[in-house]
Amino acid sequence: MRRIDLRSPEGIKALRSARKGDLLLLDGPLYTARDQAHRRLREDLSRGEPPIDLRGKVIYYCGPTPAPEGMVVGSCGPTSSYRMDKYADVMEKLGVVGLIGKGERSPSAGRTFKKAGIRYLIAPGGAGAYLAQRVVRAQVVAYPELGPEAIYEFVVEGFPVVVEI
Amino acid sequence: MRRLRAKDVAGKVYELCVKVNTCIRPDIRRALQSALAEVRSESARVFLSALIENARIARKTGLPLCQDTGLVIVFVELGKDTCIQGDLVGEVNRAVERAYKDAHLRPSVVRDPVERTPPGWAPALIHLEPTRRKRTRIVVLAKGFGSENKSRLHMLLPTAKREEIVDAVVSTIGSAGASACPPFVVGVGIGGTSDRAMSLAKRALCLRIDGPYRGEYPELARDIKEKANRLGIGVLGLGEGPTVLGVNILSAPTHIAGLPVGVNIGCHSTRWGEVLM
Numbered sequence: 001m002r003r004i005d006l007r008s009p010e011g012i013k014a015l016r017s018a019r020k021g022d023l024l025l026l027d028g029p030l031y032t033a034r035d036q037a038h039r040r041l042r043e044d045l046s047r048g049e050p051p052i053d054l055r056g057k058v059i060y061y062c063g064p065t066p067a068p069e070g071m072v073v074g075s076c077g078p079t080s081s082y083r084m085d086k087y088a089d090v091m092e093k094l095g096v097v098g099l100i101g102k103g104e105r106s107p108s109a110g111r112t113f114k115k116a117g118i119r120y121l122i123a124p125g126g127a128g129a130y131l132a133q134r135v136v137r138a139q140v141v142a143y144p145e146l147g148p149e150a151i152y153e154f155v156v157e158g159f160p161v162v163v164e165i
Numbered sequence: 166m167r168r169l170r171a172k173d174v175a176g177k178v179y180e181l182c183v184k185v186n187t188c189i190r191p192d193i194r195r196a197l198q199s200a201l202a203e204v205r206s207e208s209a210r211v212f213l214s215a216l217i218e219n220a221r222i223a224r225k226t227g228l229p230l231c232q233d234t235g236l237v238i239v240f241v242e243l244g245k246d247t248c249i250q251g252d253l254v255g256e257v258n259r260a261v262e263r264a265y266k267d268a269h270l271r272p273s274v275v276r277d278p279v280e281r282t283p284p285g286w287a288p289a290l291i292h293l294e295p296t297r298r299k300r301t302r303i304v305v306l307a308k309g310f311g312s313e314n315k316s317r318l319h320m321l322l323p324t325a326k327r328e329e330i331v332d333a334v335v336s337t338i339g340s341a342g343a344s345a346c347p348p349f350v351v352g353v354g355i356g357g358t359s360d361r362a363m364s365l366a367k368r369a370l371c372l373r374i375d376g377p378y379r380g381e382y383p384e385l386a387r388d389i390k391e392k393a394n395r396l397g398i399g400v401l402g403l404g405e406g407p408t409v410l411g412v413n414i415l416s417a418p419t420h421i422a423g424l425p426v427g428v429n430i431g432c433h434s435t436r437w438g439e440v441l442m
Protein backbone atom coordinates (compact mmCIF):
# COMPACT_ATOMS: atom_id res chain seq x y z
CA MET A 1 0.00 0.00 0.00
CA ARG A 2 1.50 3.33 -1.04
CA ARG A 3 0.40 6.83 -0.14
CA ILE A 4 0.41 9.30 -3.04
CA ASP A 5 0.04 13.06 -2.70
CA LEU A 6 -1.44 14.35 -5.96
CA ARG A 7 -0.44 17.94 -5.07
CA SER A 8 3.29 17.25 -5.30
CA PRO A 9 5.45 16.52 -8.38
CA GLU A 10 6.86 13.48 -6.52
CA GLY A 11 3.33 12.17 -6.05
CA ILE A 12 2.52 12.51 -9.75
CA LYS A 13 5.83 10.82 -10.57
CA ALA A 14 4.97 7.94 -8.22
CA LEU A 15 1.56 7.63 -9.88
CA ARG A 16 3.17 7.46 -13.33
CA SER A 17 5.57 4.73 -12.21
CA ALA A 18 3.04 2.62 -10.23
CA ARG A 19 2.60 -0.96 -11.41
CA LYS A 20 -0.58 -2.73 -12.46
CA GLY A 21 -2.21 -4.26 -9.38
CA ASP A 22 -0.62 -1.80 -6.92
CA LEU A 23 -2.88 -0.55 -4.16
CA LEU A 24 -2.53 3.23 -3.71
CA LEU A 25 -4.00 5.64 -1.16
CA LEU A 26 -4.52 9.02 -2.79
CA ASP A 27 -4.37 12.44 -1.10
CA GLY A 28 -5.29 15.69 -2.86
CA PRO A 29 -7.74 16.88 -5.50
CA LEU A 30 -9.89 14.72 -7.78
CA TYR A 31 -12.27 16.14 -10.42
CA THR A 32 -15.55 14.30 -10.95
CA ALA A 33 -16.90 13.87 -14.47
CA ARG A 34 -19.33 11.38 -15.96
CA ASP A 35 -21.23 11.03 -19.24
CA GLN A 36 -22.73 14.50 -19.67
CA ALA A 37 -19.66 16.35 -18.34
CA HIS A 38 -17.49 14.46 -20.83
CA ARG A 39 -19.83 15.39 -23.66
CA ARG A 40 -19.60 19.04 -22.61
CA LEU A 41 -15.81 18.90 -22.20
CA ARG A 42 -15.49 17.66 -25.79
CA GLU A 43 -17.68 20.51 -27.07
CA ASP A 44 -15.84 23.16 -25.04
CA LEU A 45 -12.45 21.76 -26.01
CA SER A 46 -13.35 21.93 -29.70
CA ARG A 47 -14.07 25.65 -29.19
CA GLY A 48 -10.76 25.97 -27.37
CA GLU A 49 -12.27 26.94 -24.06
CA PRO A 50 -12.45 24.14 -21.46
CA PRO A 51 -14.07 25.49 -18.27
CA ILE A 52 -11.20 24.42 -16.00
CA ASP A 53 -7.54 23.55 -16.38
CA LEU A 54 -7.22 19.80 -15.95
CA ARG A 55 -3.53 19.50 -16.87
CA GLY A 56 -1.79 17.18 -14.42
CA LYS A 57 -5.09 16.38 -12.68
CA VAL A 58 -6.96 13.17 -11.90
CA ILE A 59 -10.54 12.62 -13.11
CA TYR A 60 -13.00 10.58 -11.03
CA TYR A 61 -16.02 9.03 -12.80
CA CYS A 62 -18.58 9.84 -10.15
CA GLY A 63 -21.97 11.48 -9.65
CA PRO A 64 -22.49 11.87 -5.87
CA THR A 65 -25.79 11.90 -4.02
CA PRO A 66 -26.76 15.27 -2.50
CA ALA A 67 -24.83 16.07 0.70
CA PRO A 68 -27.02 15.88 3.81
CA GLU A 69 -26.73 18.85 6.17
CA GLY A 70 -23.45 18.82 8.07
CA MET A 71 -21.72 16.45 5.66
CA VAL A 72 -19.12 17.33 3.03
CA VAL A 73 -20.59 15.13 0.31
CA GLY A 74 -23.15 12.37 -0.16
CA SER A 75 -22.44 8.82 -1.23
CA CYS A 76 -19.75 8.97 -3.92
CA GLY A 77 -18.50 5.69 -5.38
CA PRO A 78 -17.22 5.20 -8.94
CA THR A 79 -19.49 4.67 -11.95
CA SER A 80 -18.76 2.26 -14.85
CA SER A 81 -15.79 3.51 -16.84
CA TYR A 82 -16.49 1.91 -20.23
CA ARG A 83 -19.14 4.53 -20.97
CA MET A 84 -16.34 7.12 -21.06
CA ASP A 85 -14.08 5.08 -23.40
CA LYS A 86 -15.09 7.21 -26.37
CA TYR A 87 -13.67 10.29 -24.66
CA ALA A 88 -10.12 8.92 -24.26
CA ASP A 89 -8.84 11.45 -26.82
CA VAL A 90 -10.47 14.31 -24.89
CA MET A 91 -8.66 13.23 -21.73
CA GLU A 92 -5.39 13.12 -23.63
CA LYS A 93 -5.91 16.63 -25.05
CA LEU A 94 -6.83 17.99 -21.62
CA GLY A 95 -3.56 16.61 -20.24
CA VAL A 96 -5.00 14.62 -17.34
CA VAL A 97 -2.66 12.15 -15.60
CA GLY A 98 -5.14 9.71 -14.12
CA LEU A 99 -8.69 8.39 -14.35
CA ILE A 100 -10.59 6.64 -11.57
CA GLY A 101 -13.63 4.44 -12.19
CA LYS A 102 -14.73 0.82 -12.11
CA GLY A 103 -14.50 -2.02 -14.59
CA GLU A 104 -12.89 -2.72 -17.92
CA ARG A 105 -11.77 -0.27 -20.66
CA SER A 106 -11.88 -0.84 -24.40
CA PRO A 107 -8.59 -1.86 -26.07
CA SER A 108 -8.57 1.40 -28.01
CA ALA A 109 -9.05 3.55 -24.91
CA GLY A 110 -6.33 1.53 -23.17
CA ARG A 111 -3.91 2.25 -26.06
CA THR A 112 -4.64 5.98 -25.86
CA PHE A 113 -4.00 5.98 -22.10
CA LYS A 114 -0.69 4.16 -22.46
CA LYS A 115 0.49 6.46 -25.25
CA ALA A 116 -0.49 9.55 -23.25
CA GLY A 117 0.88 8.26 -19.94
CA ILE A 118 -2.57 8.36 -18.34
CA ARG A 119 -3.06 5.86 -15.51
CA TYR A 120 -6.43 4.11 -15.16
CA LEU A 121 -7.26 3.29 -11.55
CA ILE A 122 -10.19 1.44 -10.04
CA ALA A 123 -11.97 2.38 -6.82
CA PRO A 124 -14.23 0.00 -4.88
CA GLY A 125 -17.59 0.10 -6.70
CA GLY A 126 -20.65 0.24 -4.50
CA ALA A 127 -18.76 1.63 -1.50
CA GLY A 128 -20.20 5.13 -1.82
CA ALA A 129 -20.75 5.78 1.89
CA TYR A 130 -17.25 4.49 2.75
CA LEU A 131 -15.61 6.66 0.08
CA ALA A 132 -17.61 9.72 1.24
CA GLN A 133 -15.64 9.54 4.48
CA ARG A 134 -12.40 9.95 2.51
CA VAL A 135 -13.56 13.25 0.99
CA VAL A 136 -12.62 16.24 3.14
CA ARG A 137 -13.81 19.01 0.80
CA ALA A 138 -16.20 19.14 -2.15
CA GLN A 139 -17.29 22.00 -4.40
CA VAL A 140 -18.78 22.33 -7.87
CA VAL A 141 -16.22 23.84 -10.26
CA ALA A 142 -17.95 23.48 -13.66
CA TYR A 143 -21.31 22.75 -15.28
CA PRO A 144 -23.44 23.30 -12.13
CA GLU A 145 -26.56 22.93 -14.30
CA LEU A 146 -25.78 19.22 -14.68
CA GLY A 147 -26.71 18.53 -11.04
CA PRO A 148 -25.10 15.26 -9.92
CA GLU A 149 -23.25 15.18 -13.26
CA ALA A 150 -21.52 18.53 -12.65
CA ILE A 151 -17.73 18.64 -12.24
CA TYR A 152 -16.90 18.68 -8.53
CA GLU A 153 -13.49 19.19 -7.03
CA PHE A 154 -13.08 16.63 -4.24
CA VAL A 155 -10.13 16.90 -1.89
CA VAL A 156 -9.53 13.37 -0.65
CA GLU A 157 -7.45 11.75 2.08
CA GLY A 158 -6.47 8.10 1.89
CA PHE A 159 -8.70 7.35 -1.10
CA PRO A 160 -8.04 3.69 -2.06
CA VAL A 161 -7.48 2.70 -5.70
CA VAL A 162 -5.91 -0.23 -7.54
CA VAL A 163 -3.84 0.41 -10.67
CA GLU A 164 -5.49 -1.23 -13.69
CA ILE A 165 -3.72 0.33 -16.71
CA MET B 166 -63.74 -8.21 -0.97
CA ARG B 167 -60.65 -6.78 0.72
CA ARG B 168 -59.89 -3.12 0.22
CA LEU B 169 -56.44 -1.56 0.27
CA ARG B 170 -55.95 2.17 0.13
CA ALA B 171 -53.45 3.39 -2.47
CA LYS B 172 -52.18 5.83 0.19
CA ASP B 173 -51.30 2.92 2.51
CA VAL B 174 -49.50 1.05 -0.26
CA ALA B 175 -47.55 4.25 -1.02
CA GLY B 176 -46.68 4.61 2.68
CA LYS B 177 -45.02 1.18 2.62
CA VAL B 178 -43.20 2.09 -0.61
CA TYR B 179 -41.85 5.23 1.11
CA GLU B 180 -40.47 3.23 4.04
CA LEU B 181 -38.94 0.57 1.80
CA CYS B 182 -37.25 3.15 -0.49
CA VAL B 183 -35.37 4.64 2.47
CA LYS B 184 -34.59 1.28 4.07
CA VAL B 185 -33.24 -0.56 1.02
CA ASN B 186 -30.97 2.33 0.06
CA THR B 187 -29.36 2.69 3.48
CA CYS B 188 -29.46 -0.78 5.11
CA ILE B 189 -27.76 -3.71 3.46
CA ARG B 190 -29.79 -6.91 3.42
CA PRO B 191 -28.70 -9.31 6.20
CA ASP B 192 -28.35 -12.26 3.79
CA ILE B 193 -26.02 -10.22 1.58
CA ARG B 194 -24.04 -8.90 4.55
CA ARG B 195 -23.44 -12.46 5.74
CA ALA B 196 -22.40 -13.56 2.24
CA LEU B 197 -19.86 -10.72 1.98
CA GLN B 198 -18.52 -11.49 5.47
CA SER B 199 -17.91 -15.11 4.61
CA ALA B 200 -16.25 -14.12 1.30
CA LEU B 201 -13.47 -12.48 3.38
CA ALA B 202 -12.06 -15.95 4.04
CA GLU B 203 -11.60 -16.46 0.28
CA VAL B 204 -9.45 -13.44 -0.56
CA ARG B 205 -5.70 -13.22 -0.02
CA SER B 206 -4.14 -10.22 -1.77
CA GLU B 207 -3.91 -6.87 -0.02
CA SER B 208 -5.99 -5.05 -2.66
CA ALA B 209 -8.80 -7.62 -2.62
CA ARG B 210 -8.89 -7.62 1.18
CA VAL B 211 -8.97 -3.80 1.37
CA PHE B 212 -11.71 -3.56 -1.28
CA LEU B 213 -13.89 -6.30 0.23
CA SER B 214 -13.44 -4.83 3.73
CA ALA B 215 -14.48 -1.47 2.23
CA LEU B 216 -17.78 -3.04 1.14
CA ILE B 217 -18.44 -4.46 4.61
CA GLU B 218 -17.42 -1.18 6.25
CA ASN B 219 -19.58 0.68 3.71
CA ALA B 220 -22.69 -1.06 5.02
CA ARG B 221 -21.82 -0.10 8.61
CA ILE B 222 -21.22 3.56 7.68
CA ALA B 223 -24.43 3.74 5.65
CA ARG B 224 -26.45 2.45 8.58
CA LYS B 225 -24.72 4.83 11.02
CA THR B 226 -24.84 8.00 8.89
CA GLY B 227 -27.96 7.41 6.80
CA LEU B 228 -25.90 7.89 3.62
CA PRO B 229 -27.01 5.56 0.83
CA LEU B 230 -24.96 2.39 0.27
CA CYS B 231 -24.25 3.52 -3.29
CA GLN B 232 -24.41 6.85 -5.12
CA ASP B 233 -26.48 5.12 -7.80
CA THR B 234 -29.66 5.00 -5.78
CA GLY B 235 -31.30 3.41 -8.76
CA LEU B 236 -34.55 3.40 -10.61
CA VAL B 237 -37.33 2.28 -8.26
CA ILE B 238 -39.25 -0.81 -9.31
CA VAL B 239 -42.39 -1.66 -7.36
CA PHE B 240 -44.02 -5.06 -7.66
CA VAL B 241 -47.58 -5.03 -6.38
CA GLU B 242 -48.70 -8.67 -6.17
CA LEU B 243 -52.38 -8.30 -5.54
CA GLY B 244 -54.08 -10.87 -3.33
CA LYS B 245 -57.24 -12.53 -4.62
CA ASP B 246 -60.54 -10.72 -4.18
CA THR B 247 -58.67 -7.51 -3.33
CA CYS B 248 -59.09 -4.05 -4.75
CA ILE B 249 -56.93 -0.96 -4.42
CA GLN B 250 -58.80 2.27 -3.85
CA GLY B 251 -57.40 5.57 -5.01
CA ASP B 252 -54.71 6.74 -7.43
CA LEU B 253 -52.05 4.03 -7.06
CA VAL B 254 -49.72 5.47 -9.72
CA GLY B 255 -49.88 9.01 -8.38
CA GLU B 256 -49.56 8.01 -4.71
CA VAL B 257 -46.63 5.66 -5.34
CA ASN B 258 -44.74 8.14 -7.49
CA ARG B 259 -45.21 10.92 -4.95
CA ALA B 260 -44.05 8.57 -2.16
CA VAL B 261 -40.91 7.62 -4.10
CA GLU B 262 -40.12 11.26 -4.81
CA ARG B 263 -40.63 12.23 -1.16
CA ALA B 264 -38.55 9.31 0.13
CA TYR B 265 -35.70 10.11 -2.24
CA LYS B 266 -35.70 13.81 -1.37
CA ASP B 267 -36.01 13.23 2.38
CA ALA B 268 -33.19 10.67 2.45
CA HIS B 269 -30.90 12.74 0.17
CA LEU B 270 -30.87 10.11 -2.55
CA ARG B 271 -29.73 10.90 -6.08
CA PRO B 272 -32.10 11.98 -8.82
CA SER B 273 -31.29 9.44 -11.54
CA VAL B 274 -34.58 9.08 -13.42
CA VAL B 275 -34.69 10.56 -16.93
CA ARG B 276 -38.30 11.13 -17.92
CA ASP B 277 -37.59 11.46 -21.63
CA PRO B 278 -35.15 8.68 -22.63
CA VAL B 279 -34.46 10.18 -26.08
CA GLU B 280 -34.18 13.88 -25.30
CA ARG B 281 -32.41 13.09 -21.99
CA THR B 282 -34.29 15.62 -19.86
CA PRO B 283 -32.70 16.60 -16.50
CA PRO B 284 -32.92 13.75 -13.98
CA GLY B 285 -35.57 13.56 -11.27
CA TRP B 286 -36.53 11.05 -8.54
CA ALA B 287 -39.64 9.62 -10.15
CA PRO B 288 -41.59 8.03 -11.76
CA ALA B 289 -41.07 4.50 -10.54
CA LEU B 290 -41.84 1.45 -12.66
CA ILE B 291 -44.89 -0.27 -11.23
CA HIS B 292 -45.66 -3.91 -11.98
CA LEU B 293 -49.20 -4.79 -10.90
CA GLU B 294 -49.82 -8.51 -10.90
CA PRO B 295 -52.99 -10.33 -9.82
CA THR B 296 -52.24 -13.49 -7.79
CA ARG B 297 -54.27 -16.25 -6.13
CA ARG B 298 -52.59 -15.65 -2.76
CA LYS B 299 -54.54 -14.36 0.19
CA ARG B 300 -52.44 -11.31 0.98
CA THR B 301 -51.00 -8.54 -1.13
CA ARG B 302 -47.23 -8.36 -1.34
CA ILE B 303 -45.33 -5.13 -2.07
CA VAL B 304 -41.73 -5.52 -3.24
CA VAL B 305 -39.47 -2.50 -3.78
CA LEU B 306 -36.21 -2.81 -5.71
CA ALA B 307 -33.84 0.16 -6.12
CA LYS B 308 -32.07 -0.98 -9.28
CA GLY B 309 -28.69 0.48 -10.16
CA PHE B 310 -27.73 0.65 -13.81
CA GLY B 311 -24.12 -0.55 -13.61
CA SER B 312 -25.62 -4.01 -13.28
CA GLU B 313 -28.84 -3.36 -15.22
CA ASN B 314 -26.85 -2.43 -18.34
CA LYS B 315 -25.36 -5.95 -18.30
CA SER B 316 -28.65 -7.84 -18.19
CA ARG B 317 -29.56 -9.96 -21.22
CA LEU B 318 -32.30 -11.94 -22.92
CA HIS B 319 -31.54 -15.25 -24.65
CA MET B 320 -34.22 -16.68 -26.95
CA LEU B 321 -33.05 -20.30 -26.94
CA LEU B 322 -34.44 -23.06 -29.14
CA PRO B 323 -37.13 -25.29 -27.61
CA THR B 324 -34.74 -28.22 -28.15
CA ALA B 325 -31.94 -26.57 -26.16
CA LYS B 326 -30.31 -28.86 -23.61
CA ARG B 327 -30.18 -28.01 -19.92
CA GLU B 328 -26.47 -27.15 -20.33
CA GLU B 329 -27.36 -24.49 -22.88
CA ILE B 330 -29.50 -22.74 -20.30
CA VAL B 331 -26.61 -22.86 -17.83
CA ASP B 332 -24.19 -21.55 -20.47
CA ALA B 333 -26.51 -18.72 -21.54
CA VAL B 334 -26.71 -17.47 -17.96
CA VAL B 335 -23.01 -17.99 -17.20
CA SER B 336 -21.96 -16.18 -20.40
CA THR B 337 -24.11 -13.21 -19.38
CA ILE B 338 -22.44 -13.17 -15.97
CA GLY B 339 -19.04 -13.39 -17.67
CA SER B 340 -19.72 -10.44 -19.93
CA ALA B 341 -21.08 -8.40 -17.01
CA GLY B 342 -17.49 -8.26 -15.71
CA ALA B 343 -16.11 -5.90 -13.12
CA SER B 344 -18.15 -2.81 -13.98
CA ALA B 345 -21.42 -4.38 -12.76
CA CYS B 346 -19.98 -4.62 -9.19
CA PRO B 347 -19.41 -8.32 -8.51
CA PRO B 348 -19.93 -10.52 -6.55
CA PHE B 349 -23.38 -10.62 -8.13
CA VAL B 350 -26.86 -11.67 -7.18
CA VAL B 351 -28.36 -13.19 -10.34
CA GLY B 352 -32.05 -13.40 -11.21
CA VAL B 353 -33.08 -15.80 -13.97
CA GLY B 354 -36.48 -15.98 -15.67
CA ILE B 355 -37.15 -19.07 -17.76
CA GLY B 356 -40.11 -19.43 -20.12
CA GLY B 357 -43.04 -17.11 -20.83
CA THR B 358 -42.37 -14.58 -23.58
CA SER B 359 -39.39 -12.27 -24.15
CA ASP B 360 -40.79 -9.59 -21.82
CA ARG B 361 -42.07 -12.09 -19.24
CA ALA B 362 -38.70 -13.85 -18.98
CA MET B 363 -37.00 -10.52 -18.25
CA SER B 364 -39.54 -9.41 -15.65
CA LEU B 365 -39.38 -12.82 -13.95
CA ALA B 366 -35.59 -12.45 -13.88
CA LYS B 367 -35.98 -9.10 -12.14
CA ARG B 368 -38.50 -10.52 -9.69
CA ALA B 369 -36.10 -13.42 -9.01
CA LEU B 370 -33.48 -10.90 -7.82
CA CYS B 371 -35.84 -10.11 -4.97
CA LEU B 372 -35.55 -13.47 -3.24
CA ARG B 373 -33.28 -14.27 -0.31
CA ILE B 374 -29.94 -15.85 -1.13
CA ASP B 375 -29.49 -17.83 2.09
CA GLY B 376 -31.61 -20.26 4.05
CA PRO B 377 -33.97 -22.56 2.13
CA TYR B 378 -33.93 -21.91 -1.63
CA ARG B 379 -36.92 -19.74 -2.61
CA GLY B 380 -36.90 -20.02 -6.39
CA GLU B 381 -37.64 -22.85 -8.81
CA TYR B 382 -35.25 -25.40 -10.34
CA PRO B 383 -32.84 -25.55 -7.36
CA GLU B 384 -30.37 -27.85 -9.12
CA LEU B 385 -30.17 -25.63 -12.19
CA ALA B 386 -29.57 -22.62 -9.94
CA ARG B 387 -26.83 -24.50 -8.09
CA ASP B 388 -25.11 -25.53 -11.35
CA ILE B 389 -25.21 -21.94 -12.66
CA LYS B 390 -23.70 -20.64 -9.42
CA GLU B 391 -20.92 -23.24 -9.39
CA LYS B 392 -19.98 -22.65 -13.02
CA ALA B 393 -20.14 -18.86 -12.67
CA ASN B 394 -17.87 -19.02 -9.65
CA ARG B 395 -15.25 -20.69 -11.83
CA LEU B 396 -15.18 -17.62 -14.15
CA GLY B 397 -12.64 -16.02 -11.81
CA ILE B 398 -14.02 -12.47 -11.98
CA GLY B 399 -14.04 -12.29 -8.19
CA VAL B 400 -14.79 -9.49 -5.77
CA LEU B 401 -14.99 -6.20 -7.74
CA GLY B 402 -13.23 -7.90 -10.64
CA LEU B 403 -9.97 -8.42 -8.73
CA GLY B 404 -9.88 -12.14 -9.55
CA GLU B 405 -10.29 -13.43 -6.01
CA GLY B 406 -13.27 -14.58 -3.98
CA PRO B 407 -16.78 -15.29 -5.26
CA THR B 408 -18.12 -13.96 -8.57
CA VAL B 409 -21.70 -14.83 -7.64
CA LEU B 410 -23.30 -14.75 -4.18
CA GLY B 411 -26.66 -16.20 -5.15
CA VAL B 412 -28.79 -17.35 -8.10
CA ASN B 413 -32.57 -17.55 -8.06
CA ILE B 414 -34.78 -18.85 -10.87
CA LEU B 415 -38.46 -18.24 -11.56
CA SER B 416 -40.38 -19.72 -14.47
CA ALA B 417 -43.55 -19.45 -16.53
CA PRO B 418 -45.21 -21.67 -19.13
CA THR B 419 -43.98 -20.99 -22.66
CA HIS B 420 -44.68 -21.81 -26.32
CA ILE B 421 -43.78 -25.05 -28.14
CA ALA B 422 -41.45 -23.07 -30.43
CA GLY B 423 -39.35 -21.30 -27.83
CA LEU B 424 -37.37 -21.14 -24.61
CA PRO B 425 -36.81 -17.56 -23.42
CA VAL B 426 -34.13 -17.16 -20.75
CA GLY B 427 -33.86 -13.74 -19.12
CA VAL B 428 -30.90 -12.83 -16.94
CA ASN B 429 -30.97 -9.84 -14.61
CA ILE B 430 -27.66 -9.01 -12.96
CA GLY B 431 -27.74 -7.54 -9.46
CA CYS B 432 -24.69 -5.98 -7.80
CA HIS B 433 -23.11 -7.01 -4.48
CA SER B 434 -25.58 -4.78 -2.62
CA THR B 435 -28.78 -5.69 -4.53
CA ARG B 436 -31.26 -3.47 -2.71
CA TRP B 437 -34.77 -4.77 -2.21
CA GLY B 438 -37.32 -5.21 0.52
CA GLU B 439 -40.89 -6.41 0.83
CA VAL B 440 -43.95 -6.18 2.99
CA LEU B 441 -47.22 -8.13 3.18
CA MET B 442 -50.40 -6.13 3.51
